[in-house]
Amino acid sequence: MNFDFSEEQTQLDDMLQRFIRNDYSFEVRQRILESADGFSRSIWQQFAELGLLALTLPEEYDGFGGSALDTLLVMQSLGRGLVLEPYLPTVLGAGLIAQAGSDAQRSSLLPKVAAGECLLTLAHSEPHSRYQLQHVSSHAEESAAGYKLNGNKSVVLAGQHADYFIVSARTTGQPSDADGISLFLVDSKQAGITQIPYRNHDGQSAADIGFSNVELSKDALIGDLNKGLSLLELYRDTAIAALCAEAVGIMDALINETGEYLKTRKQFGVPLGIFQALQHRMADMLLHTEQARSMAYLAAGKLDADSATRARTMAAAKTLTGQSARFVGQQSVQLHGGIGVTEELIIGHYFKRLTLINTTLGDADFHLGRFSDMMVQEELCKS
Amino acid sequence: MDLNFSPEEERFRLDVRAFLEKELPADIRDKVQSGKHLSKEDYLRWHKILYKKGWVAGNWPKEYGGTDWSPAFQYIFDEERAAAGAPIILPFSMKMVAPVLMAFGDKTQQDYFLPRILSGEDWWCQGYSEPGSGSDLASVSTRAVRDGENYTVNGQKTWTTLAQHADWIFALVRTDPDVKPQKGISFLLIDMKSPGVTVRPIIMLDGGHEVNEVFFDNVKVPVANRVGEENAGWTYAKYLLGHERTNIAEVGGCKQALRQVKELAANARDGDSNLLANPRFADKIAQAEIDLMALEITNLRVMAMAEKNAAPGPEASLLKIKGSELQQTLSELMMETAGCYGLPYQPDALHADFTGSVAGPDNYLPVSGHYFNTRKVSIYGGSNEIQKNIVSRMILGL
Numbered sequence: 001m002n003f004d005f006s007e008e009q010t011q012l013d014d015m016l017q018r019f020i021r022n023d024y025s026f027e028v029r030q031r032i033l034e035s036a037d038g039f040s041r042s043i044w045q046q047f048a049e050l051g052l053l054a055l056t057l058p059e060e061y062d063g064f065g066g067s068a069l070d071t072l073l074v075m076q077s078l079g080r081g082l083v084l085e086p087y088l089p090t091v092l093g094a095g096l097i098a099q100a101g102s103d104a105q106r107s108s109l110l111p112k113v114a115a116g117e118c119l120l121t122l123a124h125s126e127p128h129s130r131y132q133l134q135h136v137s138s139h140a141e142e143s144a145a146g147y148k149l150n151g152n153k154s155v156v157l158a159g160q161h162a163d164y165f166i167v168s169a170r171t172t173g174q175p176s177d178a179d180g181i182s183l184f185l186v187d188s189k190q191a192g193i194t195q196i197p198y199r200n201h202d203g204q205s206a207a208d209i210g211f212s213n214v215e216l217s218k219d220a221l222i223g224d225l226n227k228g229l230s231l232l233e234l235y236r237d238t239a240i241a242a243l244c245a246e247a248v249g250i251m252d253a254l255i256n257e258t259g260e261y262l263k264t265r266k267q268f269g270v271p272l273g274i275f276q277a278l279q280h281r282m283a284d285m286l287l288h289t290e291q292a293r294s295m296a297y298l299a300a301g302k303l304d305a306d307s308a309t310r311a312r313t314m315a316a317a318k319t320l321t322g323q324s325a326r327f328v329g330q331q332s333v334q335l336h337g338g339i340g341v342t343e344e345l346i347i348g349h350y351f352k353r354l355t356l357i358n359t360t361l362g363d364a365d366f367h368l369g370r371f372s373d374m375m376v377q378e379e380l381c382k383s
Numbered sequence: 384m385d386l387n388f389s390p391e392e393e394r395f396r397l398d399v400r401a402f403l404e405k406e407l408p409a410d411i412r413d414k415v416q417s418g419k420h421l422s423k424e425d426y427l428r429w430h431k432i433l434y435k436k437g438w439v440a441g442n443w444p445k446e447y448g449g450t451d452w453s454p455a456f457q458y459i460f461d462e463e464r465a466a467a468g469a470p471i472i473l474p475f476s477m478k479m480v481a482p483v484l485m486a487f488g489d490k491t492q493q494d495y496f497l498p499r500i501l502s503g504e505d506w507w508c509q510g511y512s513e514p515g516s517g518s519d520l521a522s523v524s525t526r527a528v529r530d531g532e533n534y535t536v537n538g539q540k541t542w543t544t545l546a547q548h549a550d551w552i553f554a555l556v557r558t559d560p561d562v563k564p565q566k567g568i569s570f571l572l573i574d575m576k577s578p579g580v581t582v583r584p585i586i587m588l589d590g591g592h593e594v595n596e597v598f599f600d601n602v603k604v605p606v607a608n609r610v611g612e613e614n615a616g617w618t619y620a621k622y623l624l625g626h627e628r629t630n631i632a633e634v635g636g637c638k639q640a641l642r643q644v645k646e647l648a649a650n651a652r653d654g655d656s657n658l659l660a661n662p663r664f665a666d667k668i669a670q671a672e673i674d675l676m677a678l679e680i681t682n683l684r685v686m687a688m689a690e691k692n693a694a695p696g697p698e699a700s701l702l703k704i705k706g707s708e709l710q711q712t713l714s715e716l717m718m719e720t721a722g723c724y725g726l727p728y729q730p731d732a733l734h735a736d737f738t739g740s741v742a743g744p745d746n747y748l749p750v751s752g753h754y755f756n757t758r759k760v761s762i763y764g765g766s767n768e769i770q771k772n773i774v775s776r777m778i779l780g781l
């Protein structure tokens with residue numbers, strides 16, 4: 001075993017940390033938050049120049065063919081900076097196209113994503129689906145030109161900014177069937193698309209998107225007809241690995257900031273860090289963070305494994321990360337006292353982002369349930 | 384031992400229920416139940432309705448226009464109030480400054496202020512905490528220097544709840560910096576309209592404006608507005624904190640939150656099922672309900688003890704700890720029911736006059752903000768760490 005990062009990865013990490021420190025301070029972030037778009041196009045260009053948008057794309061489409069560990073390093077830093085730009089939806093969307101898209105889809109989109117000229121997002125969750133991946137009621141009927149798409153999608157990240165949506169829709173079967181889901185690439189400017197745009201509690205942009213008789217051509221289909229679920233599963237697992245890394249970046253920052261606060265804030269004539277109750281709380285927070293870091297490594301390491309191992313690992317990682325993030329977030333606020341529950345310190349913003357990471361793509365309870373089901377299933381198969 | 388309320392208490396419960404049904408304005412109830420913002424006018428309108436009924440001062444003795452309710456009556460009232468969706472009666476006037484004035488104020492102060500508090504004419508805020516003095520309240524450094532018939536006050540208070548609405552602030556100020564910190568504090572009543580008082584909002588994690596910084600720049604305060612003796616303010620401050628703690632567990636509010644969680648979960652779609660049908664989630668609600676059943680009895684036990692001893696003892700700290708944890712748990716469960724609809728931040732939709740379109744069902748609008756906001760309850764009114772210090776020192780003798 002070896003837990004060292006390679007020299008290139010160490011350089012990447014240094015570069016990212018420098019970028020967040022110098023170009024994405026809390027003050028800069030808060031200014032971006034208040035802008036009309038809620039993210040910065042010039043920061044996005046910097047991402048492109050730094051190679052972050054092309055990091056994991058295949059080399060034939062201007063990518064660097066990077067690994068899940070590279071993504072882990074990026075996400076840790078984006079977490080620390082509470083970065084508002086729609087990095088995750090875009091690179092995950094691009095990853096999905098790279099994986100399953102047609103040659104035409106890949107060559108038209110991926111170089112543009114790499115150059116920072118195209119934003120992508122997955123439009124998948126629906127008002128009734130909660131966290132169930134296969135519950136899709138939106139539907140696409142075959143038509144003369146190709147397909148006619150109808151349905152409503154909830155909380156589509158960067159939905160108001162995306163140039164293209166990757167939309168899941170049922171092409172056959174009932175809303176909860178595993179089979180019969182297909183994915184489509186949809187130009188966001190097409191007729192019949194409506195949106196309710198808003199910000200999320202963590203400041204990121206999102207929208208509810210409605211599709212009403214949107215005409216799609218045959219080549220809008222991504223991958224095989226009716227076989228979209230396995231692509232969605234891969235998408236979710238890849239996203240989980242990335243979100244776990246982001247959470248670790250945030251938890252590291254919280255441990256750091258809260259530790260510093262306890263050393264400098266004085267009450268009763270002494271620094272708060274003198275109080276053993278608070279020392280032990282910090283020790284527990286660190287324990288949670290280190291456990292989460294281990295899970296983030298494991299998640300990155302198992303993304304290439306067979307789909308059963310991958311699913312099991314990601315369910316475990318999302319469960320433990322959700323639980324750790326909850327504890328570390330809540331206690332960082334608590335140890336800051338009143339100032340922790342305000343918008344004025346970065347602490348509360350970290351807490352909000354951690355809370356939303358838990359909710360994104362299924363919370364700790366949901367994934368504990370999945371893990372538990374898989375575990376029981378494995379045992380039953382043995383006997 | 385008898386764990387039932389007496390027939391008289393049960394009759395009172397029915398009276399309260401009937402009154403709330405008849406008198407609580409529907410628009411205020413709707414705002415409370417849907418988690419929308421209450422305006423100053425909303426609070427005052429409700430205050431005046433209670434005042435007219437003679438029920439606004441549940442904790443006051445009859446001689447000052449109160450109801451002289453027993454702790455059990457006060458408890459029943461609050462439980463019914465919460466269930467009906469009526470606003471809380473803010474503690475700062477009724478439960479904080481008023482008892483201090485009754486116990487330590489002079490006749491002039493009592494005659495002037497108490498009727499105005501009762502009628503809702505004056506809105507009070509609490510000026511205890513400072514940037515450098517939170518848990519360690521005795522270290523307050525806002526300075527009051529006597530100059531004939533006035534004090535000149537300089538310094539800053541913070542976390543002052545709803546100071547933006549307040550007519551008056553009761554403040555702990557340092558009148559003697561050269562003695563043990565507890566021995567040099569005085570209790571001043573300061574008109575918020577005095578020249579030199581400024582209020583700056585602090586925005587909370589849910590985007591709401593409920594706390595403020597209050598600055599004093601050469602503010603003149605008549606000596607007549609000092610309560611009790613100079614440099615004896617710490618005694619009064621502690622007396623006040625004792626009174627603040629009678630409804631500290633918020634059992635009525637928790638019961639209402641529990642009902643809401645169940646309803647939200649039953650209505651939360653989970654594919655072809657609903658969230659309440661998920662045993663993993665149902666167990667969490669059940670656990671909260673079990674904790675609340677115990678807390679209700681613990682609360683009633685502490686109240687019974689308080690009735691014998693005139694004021695709640697250190698056991699109130701147990702109520703604060705468990706009550707705040709339970710409020711936080713329930714707020715978290717509410718947020719969890721929303722699934723991905725916990726993500727959108729749509730603060731404008733929490734204003735009653737909002738007419739735009741919102742994402743997701745309306746009942747999820749306040750839940751995440753409420754969860755973030757409710758982290759405050761283990762911090763204010765003496766943090767839970769401070770409460771545990773009290774429990775270990777005063778009850779356990781450690």
Ligand SMILES: Cc1cc2nc3c(=O)[nH]c(=O)nc-3n(C[C@H](O)[C@H](O)[C@H](O)COP(=O)(O)OP(=O)(O)OC[C@H]3O[C@@H](n4cnc5c(N)ncnc54)[C@H](O)[C@@H]3O)c2cc1C
Nearest residue numbers: 334335337338509511512517518542543544763764766768
């Ligand atoms: C929403 C809100 C409303 C408020 N309203 C008012 C108001 O109207 N008027 C008013 O005067 N004040 C108000 N407060 C202030 C509140 O009482 C203080 O925030 C509280 O006393 C904690 O002080 P602090 O914020 O300075 O935290 P600190 O005292 O700095 O505490 C920071 C952390 O250290 C812990 N800690 C401190 N001392 C010890 C110790 N000895 N042992 C172990 N742990 C310790 C605390 O528990 C906390 O976790 C309000 C606060 C909030 C959040």
